Amino acid sequence: MTLPVYDVLRELVGAVADRLGPVSAPLGMVLGSGLGGLVDHLQDAKRIALADLPHLAPSTVPGHAGQLVTGRWQGRDVIVLAGRVHRYEGHDFSQVVLPVRLLSALGCSTLIVTNAAGAAHTGMQPGDLMLISDHINLTGGSPLTGPNDDRLGPRFPDMTAAYDPELLVLAEQVAQKQAIRVHRGVYVGLAGPSYETPAEIRMLARLGGDAVGMSTVAEVIAARHMGVRVLGLSCITNLGAGLGTELLDHAHVGAVATEATDRMTRLLAGVVADLPAWPERVPLF
Numbered sequence: 691m692t693l694p695v696y697d698v699l700r701e702l703v704g705a706v707a708d709r710l711g712p713v714s715a716p717l718g719m720v721l722g723s724g725l726g727g728l729v730d731h732l733q734d735a736k737r738i739a740l741a742d743l744p745h746l747a748p749s750t751v752p753g754h755a756g757q758l759v760t761g762r763w764q765g766r767d768v769i770v771l772a773g774r775v776h777r778y779e780g781h782d783f784s785q786v787v788l789p790v791r792l793l794s795a796l797g798c799s800t801l802i803v804t805n806a807a808g809a810a811h812t813g814m815q816p817g818d819l820m821l822i823s824d825h826i827n828l829t830g831g832s833p834l835t836g837p838n839d840d841r842l843g844p845r846f847p848d849m850t851a852a853y854d855p856e857l858l859v860l861a862e863q864v865a866q867k868q869a870i871r872v873h874r875g876v877y878v879g880l881a882g883p884s885y886e887t888p889a890e891i892r893m894l895a896r897l898g899g900d901a902v903g904m905s906t907v908a909e910v911i912a913a914r915h916m917g918v919r920v921l922g923l924s925c926i927t928n929l930g931a932g933l934g935t936e937l938l939d940h941a942h943v944g945a946v947a948t949e950a951t952d953r954m955t956r957l958l959a960g961v962v963a964d965l966p967a968w969p970e971r972v973p974l975f
C-alpha cells in the first residue's frame with residue numbers, strides 16, 4: 691500500500707457509498723471458512739464483491755466468498771464480511787486487516803469474528819463452538835508494525851481484555867438459554883498454510899492454547915487498535931494434528947464448519963438481539 695491507510699480508508703468508505711449510498715452500522719461481523727451462510731439471514735441485504743472495491747486484496751481460498759454485505763439482523767444494522775484474506779496468501783498484514791479497519795471506519799464499534807479452528811487438546815470435539823477468551827499471536831508479525839497513525843489508534847494498544855469480557859458472558863448466557871454447548875478458550879494464531887505437526891500441537895497445548903488457526907489475531911489487534919470491542923467465536927472443525935486418526939484437509943474443515951453454521955447463527959442471533967446499548971462512535975471521516 692503506497693497511500694497511508696487513513697487515506698485508503700477514506701477512499702474505501704467513498705467507494706462503498708458510491709455503490710450502496712451512505713453505509714454505517716454499529717455492528718460488524720467477519721465470517722470464516724464455511725461459515726458464510728449466516729448472511730442469508732439478513733434482511734434488506736445488499737452485497738458488494740470485495741473484488742469490486744479499490745485497495746482490497748482478493749481472497750484466493752476456496753470457501754471464502756469475499757463479499758461485504760449490509761443489512762438488518764435481529765433489528766440491528768450490521769455489516770458483514772463474508773470471507774477474509776490471510777497472511778499466507780502473500781498479503782502483508784496491513785492488507786489482511788484492511789477489511790476490518792473498513793468496518794471500523796463505517797462506524798462499527800463492536801466486531802464479531804468467527805473462524806474455523808483445530809482443537810489443541812481432546813477437551814473439545816469437531817463441531818463444538820469455542821468462545822475466544824484470549825489469543826496467543828504466533829503468526830510471526832503484527833498489523834501494527836511500521837509508523838503509527840494516531841488518527842487510527844495509539845502506538846501501544848492495550849490487549850488485556852482484547853476479547854470483551856461483557857460480550858463473553860452474554861454469549862455464554864445465550865448459549866445456556868438455547869442449550870448450545872460452548873467452550874471458552876485461548877486461540878493460537880499461526881502463520882500456516884501447512885497445518886501443524888503433532889509436536890507443534892503438543893507444544894501449543896502446553897503453552898496454554900485451546901484452539902489453533904491461521905486467522906483472526908491480526909484482525910483483532912487492528913480492531914483493538916481502533917477501539918472496537920470484540921467477540922470471537924471458533925468453530926472447532928477437527929482435532930489438531932496427532933490427536934485424532936484422520937489427516938487434516940481443508941474441504942473437511944469447511945464441511946464441518948458449514949454443518950455447525952446453524953448452531954453458530956442461532957447463538958449469534960441471540961447475542962445480537964441482547965447486545966447492550968451501543969457506545970456512541972465518532973465517525974472516522
Ligand code: HPA
Nearest residue numbers: 806807808902903904930
Ligand atoms: N490448524 C490450523 N488451522 C486450522 C485447523 C487446524 O487444525 N483447523 C481449521 N483451521
